[in-house]
Amino acid sequence: MMSLYVYLLVIVSLCAAETSDKSVFQGVPSDNSFPKWSRRILNSPPFKKPERKFWPPTQKESRFLSLFTVITFPNGDCAGASGDNGTCLTARECSGKGGSVNGYCANGFGLCFMKSCGATTSENGTYFVNSGYPAVFDGTGSCELTVVKSDPDVCQIRLDFVRFAIAGPDQTNHVCNQDQFIVSGGNPVPGICGVNQGGHMYIDAGVGTTNPVKLTFVTSGTSFERLWKVKVTQIPCSTIYKAEEGCLQYYTGVSGQLRSFNYDPASGLQLSNQDYGICIRMERNFCGIQYSVCPDTVNNRSRAFTLSGNSNNPVNSMIGSGAGPNNCANDWLLVPCAANVGRIQPAQALCTDRICGGTFSADLSMQSTTVLSTVKPFRLWFHTDNVEAPVDIDNRGFCLNYVQQPCTNNVM
Structure with a gap:
């Protein structure tokens, strides 16, 4: 008990x-x-x-967080207040790199940034904008961005023209003598002007890290509301999306659309002093490619392909090189060994390369048609000189839709 x-x-x-x-x-x-x-x-x-x-003593749990909590986040892409993507940085990093605030990321701790005149960047995904963006710029001067490689393995720099509206060329010879966008430090790039929203360029970044690429907008002349925003993407040599060598423009996919700079069926003018390659990646199991003019819903007569002649009047297609009224000696689009689809070729036209005039066709015609090329790789070349008047008037340039053709369609 x-x-x-x-x-x-x-x-x-x-x-x-x-x-x-x-x-x-x-x-x-x-x-x-x-x-x-x-x-x-x-x-x-x-x-x-x-x-x-x-039995070690029981440890009391702290009821308070440290006043010096360190917050970290990756410097990746983020969406800015204007709907654009930028790089996620702290306020100190953004200021130190010469960036400007464009919203928040990383749950409110980071900032998105853009760069304008006089800045230098090595950040992938930087936006180069006009002074005061998103407001328009109306002034005279030179606005330059210096692009330095983010890594020695970078081979190319892609420029996407998210916004691009500067003064266009003169009305007589279509030369960019008022405003101009210039790329220096890489492969030769023709100067362009006018409206190029939605376009792009691939710039050869060379080898090493000591050769920066400079992007420059030169504005002058009469009053004009200018607006630009260029996305700068750095492309490593080892990636599958690197463009082929010598391609200023590079397209991927089975189908798509190609346009010359400053093309617009209503008011655009073909730019002079152009000389560059346009490439389309050949997709797997495709052996040929067809080109056709884009629809033109603005004009009574299509101006989707007007490279030479007086575009205020009907102009037939012109083909081949050399002198003569129906040859392409000054301005042309080179389509390697082009042939019309569904049309019997004239006996003398064994392999057409240059096409110009005011009608898109691989033979002399007043009717546009679909053109086929089986030369690989798929590559076009666009060339214009610096003289338009008095023979060439109001040419718009070109807009073409392309569709790759499967190897099973008896295309070699």
Whole structure:
């Protein structure tokens, strides 16, 4: 009976005792929690306290966060307030790199940035914008962005013209003598002007890291509301989306659309002094490619392909090189070994390359047609000189839709 009484006393004492910070472990009372007459019982088996070395003291949990919590996040793409993507940086990093705030990222801790006149960037995905963007710029001067490689492995720089509206060429010879966009430091790139929103360029970045590429907008002349935003993407040599060598424009996909710079069926003018390659990646199991003019819903007579002649009047297609009224000696689009689809070729037209005039066709015609080429790789070349008047008037340039042809269509 005495043993049962002592056992019950111990149980009740354990339940009623308050946990002390000086206890050996939480839930077991200290010696002072029991009457003196019972301490001998607790200190003898089986109630002897475990040795302190096996039961480390209980650690109190902090109820407060440190005032110096470090927040980190990756410097990746993020969406700015204007709907654009930029690089996610802290406010200090953004200011140090010459960027401007364009919203928040990383749950409010980062900033998106854009760069304008006089800046230098090595950040992938930078936007080059006019002074005061998104407001228009109406002034005279030179706005330059220097692009430095982010890594020695970078081979190319792609420029996407998200916004591009500067003064167009003169009305007589279509030369960009008022405003101009110039690329220097890479492969030769023709200067362009006018409206080129949605267009792009691939720039050869060369080898090493000491050869920066400079992007320059030169504005002058009469008042004009200019607006530009150019996305700068750096492309490593090892990627599958790197453009082929010598391609200023590079397209991928089974189908798509090609346009000359400053093309617009209503008011665009073909630019002079152009000389560049346009490439389409040959997709797997496709052996040929067809080209056809884009629809023109603005003019009574299509101006989707008007490279030479007086475009205010109907102009037939012209083909081949050399002198003569129906040859392409000054302005042309080179389509390697072109042939009309569904039309019997004249006996003398074995392989047409240059096409010009005001009608898109691989033979002399007043009717546009679909043109096929099986030369690989798929590449066009566009050339214009610096003289238009008095023979060439109001030419728009070209807009072509392309569709690659499967090898099973008896295309070699």
